[in-house]
Amino acid sequence: MTTPTGDQALIKRINTAIVLESILRNAPLSRAQISEQSGLNKATVSSLVQDLIDGSLVREIGTGQSSGGRKPVMLDFVSSSGYAIGIDLGVNYIRGVLADLRGNVVAERTSSLRLGDAGGEAGVSIAVDQLCGCIESLMTEAPASAYGIVGIGVGVPGLVDDGGTLLLAPNLKWRDVPLQRILTDKFSLPVTIDNEANMGALGEQKYGAGRSIGNIIYVSVGIGIGTGLILNKSLYKGASGFSGEMGHLSVEAHGKSCTCGNRGCWEMYASEQALLEQASPLGFDDLESLLAAAGEGRADVLELFAGIGEYLGIGIANIVNVFNPDAVVIGNRMSQARPWLEDVLRRTVVQRALGFHLRKVQLLFAELGERSTMMGAAEMAIEGFFARVKAT
């Protein structure tokens, strides 16, 4: 058990992080402003800023307004000093993005993934090839920069351990795929793999509906239901590196049996799958046609959506009671049904969540739509880069 001890290098790391953070959040600003905000001495700030400039992460962008004295030299973060790749590996598509260190999108790729009957090994191989092709294609789009590609983030529809192995992806029929190792070996870059919902949560918290909110719960309603928890601005993962399996919260103690072994799981009542099952007798077999029918005002379809909305609300009320977050963001495919879900959902949550929490909780819908996961994956790579910078 070797605890990281405190020495002068640690101080410098801490203070460099403070300065960098300050620039990232408030750019453009001057050395004097950083000093005042942070409490660090002017000389200290000057020295650390110089290091950052030497490291190509910060640059001077000319003088600012004077308020009766020497004009300040304004500093800016050089977001083009490196680029990150974010991937959303879906059940039947691959989406990828190349973003700079501020998350500005430089290039984007989408391709459909048709594994057909190629389950197991064969399917993995096809998908990994396509995935690598997507990454390579994005890499060629990256402008020359000080740090180049700083990392790759991948969101996947399944359970991931902390070593980046996809333990189980029911809808892909994959099991124990060491995705992180595969990609690290191939690209020799830092790779982060995480659940699609965790990535989506990060994406919405950083670039979408949850901007600058500290505690959000992202509910990804697709075929199943996944959740991503951001507590105190960072992703919460359970004891052994995965948690948030709230799709399998039981909301009907003696309800339908689920493949997970439990009964009455939330996602048996509030997911796209649940919706489609109920819609099948009416002659629908995909979400898009149901959305169209709802748009035309078909009463029986509207009722179906209301039912889903109520069950969504039941689960969300549970989550609110447990985590008492600042906001709940609903994302993934089902968020398109917002017009027909929102009212009943909101009503159910207000009715069922404890009054104390409700005073604060906001109910939001994803702003990035189908790009939440991809952007979150890129953000994960970016954060990894910053963590490494700060550790040096």
Place this chain on the structure above:
Amino acid sequence: MTTPTGDQALIKRINTAIVLESILRNAPLSRAQISEQSGLNKATVSSLVQDLIDGSLVREIGTGQSSGGRKPVMLDFVSSSGYAIGIDLGVNYIRGVLADLRGNVVAERTSSLRLGDAGGEAGVSIAVDQLCGCIESLMTEAPASAYGIVGIGVGVPGLVDDGGTLLLAPNLKWRDVPLQRILTDKFSLPVTIDNEANMGALGEQKYGAGRSIGNIIYVSVGIGIGTGLILNKSLYKGASGFSGEMGHLSVEAHGKSCTCGNRGCWEMYASEQALLEQASPLGFDDLESLLAAAGEGRADVLELFAGIGEYLGIGIANIVNVFNPDAVVIGNRMSQARPWLEDVLRRTVVQRALGFHLRKVQLLFAELGERSTMMGAAEMAIEGFFARVKAT
């Protein structure tokens, strides 16, 4: 926004904390051992240890075994350099303890609290007087020491905000009682107020069934159900300072209406209250007589307990799926029914919790019994003291 900056004082604090922590966990040990374990230089350790000795927190207790060289001077933590008070303020009792800085009990007090019809203001005043009496009585038992009474912790049956105000205690019929302020004003000591379940969780994690387990969920099954979450060895509190209202997780989406506004709340099915309601037709009106009857093997009573056990398992499976903890500890009054609950409970959890988590999760019963909360409250005061020491 003034971020705490890094300077030399910070280094010293960090390293002092490392040394103190090392002594607390591994005493008795020598300076050389601390140096080796922590990676700190021998000279640094010597200097920091001297500071701790000067501060009466550590002392030399003679020489240890030599392994071929000079004998080491063994160090020990001076647990008698200060004392903490822990209080369990129940609905109809007050329990208090005086413990040294290692949690060794020096004195204990129990008194019953009969508020009768004195609800609201009058009840508060009576209870607070009795509470203060208990504290004063415990304080007189404290031996002379360097730091004296280092703090008071109080566990209460209700919702507490981060300012130590008891917002709502349904079973006491209290509302907005600024308990922390009242006690700080009276005793001029650091006071921590928290929910009974949070305190119980801390008590069991530190001194009871969950010793040295990093992530535990304590389920306090009494009149209602409360939960305390310890994640990464520290108490997790939600966004606005309170969370863990898992008694109000809905396990039957369309079940019985609860006073909280929700339906099918867990505690409507698995608490002492739920048990008593079902037992009333059989002619029982308290837990003790039911336990006795179960002990004599009355079939109808055993069935009641089995029912409670199943619902407890349903809720715990949910918790396990959400938090994926290392252990779940069942405490408070219902833990006395262990012999009649455990089998069905264990079976239900195994059946319903996702296999992945189950590999790790332990199901435990509280070891401290009715003393969990009180000991946790004392521990809270002790931790507060250490935090202050480390901050200086």
Place this chain on the structure above:
DNA sequence: CTTAGTTTGTCTATCCAATAAACTAAGTTT
């Protein structure tokens, strides 16, 4: 246009904690 006052950013001397290495102390082994 001068002068006073203000703000920015750098420079210098100093402080302080950690450290390596030398050293003292006190044992064990051969």
Place this chain on the structure above:
DNA sequence: AAACTTAGTTTATTGGATAGACAAACTAAG
């Protein structure tokens, strides 16, 4: 007794942060 081991202290050095002095560059008032 000599050689080796281990514990803990002393000393000189290192590398950050800091206060305060300072130079540079500006505004505003007379």
